[in-house]
Amino acid sequence: MGIAHQRPSSGTFKADQPEQTLLPSGTLLRNFEICPHCERIGRPPLVERLNEAGPVISRSDGITFHLVLGDRPISFPAEKSSGKTEMLTAGYWYMRERSDGSPQVTETVVVLLRRPPGRRGAALMHCLETVADKLAEKLTKPDDLATFYEFDGHRLVRIS
Numbered sequence: 001m002g003i004a005h006q007r008p009s010s011g012t013f014k015a016d017q018p019e020q021t022l023l024p025s026g027t028l029l030r031n032f033e034i035c036p037h038c039e040r041i042g043r044p045p046l047v048e049r050l051n052e053a054g055p056v057i058s059r060s061d062g063i064t065f066h067l068v069l070g071d072r073p074i075s076f077p078a079e080k081s082s083g084k085t086e087m088l089t090a091g092y093w094y095m096r097e098r099s100d101g102s103p104q105v106t107e108t109v110v111v112l113l114r115r116p117p118g119r120r121g122a123a124l125m126h127c128l129e130t131v132a133d134k135l136a137e138k139l140t141k142p143d144d145l146a147t148f149y150e151f152d153g154h155r156l157v158r159i160s
Contacts, residue, residue, distance in 0.1 A: 028136055029060045036062040057128055059136035065096035067136050088113040112150045
């Protein structure tokens with residue numbers, strides 16, 4: 001699957017252009033702050049995040065969906081009584097065109113990082129980027145995303 005980092009800034013992007021002129025088939029936009037999918041459907045295009053200081057991790061095909069990392073990963077389980085754990089959870093928000101034409105709503109998917117490569121830094125960011133790629137790949141298919149997945153560093157497995 002091809003990856004594009006940002007929408008071209010040449011001003012030639014038009015939300016009402018045919019699909020093939022927006023992005024080549026199978027190409028995903030990565031880490032954008034202005035969402036072309038939202039622009040196309042007439043929603044505010046600025047990507048909303050809980051943690052404004054953190055990096056933007058986002059994906060979109062520019063047509064049918066967008067996916068955004070909602071906030072920094074948190075310890076799992078979160079209860080202090082459970083003791084220190086190395087596991088983290090990451091929450092992603094997504095919006096996708098519905099095949100039945102019903103209104104779009106923002107959905108949430110949580111991913112358990114069973115063995116994350118540290119608690120911060122470049123290795124963790126790479127892991128979160130990989131998860132975003134795998135979730136975006138699932139969003140290109142007609143099946144609904146589950147609400148909870150586990151990522152072991154290589155595979156994304158549905159939990160519920």
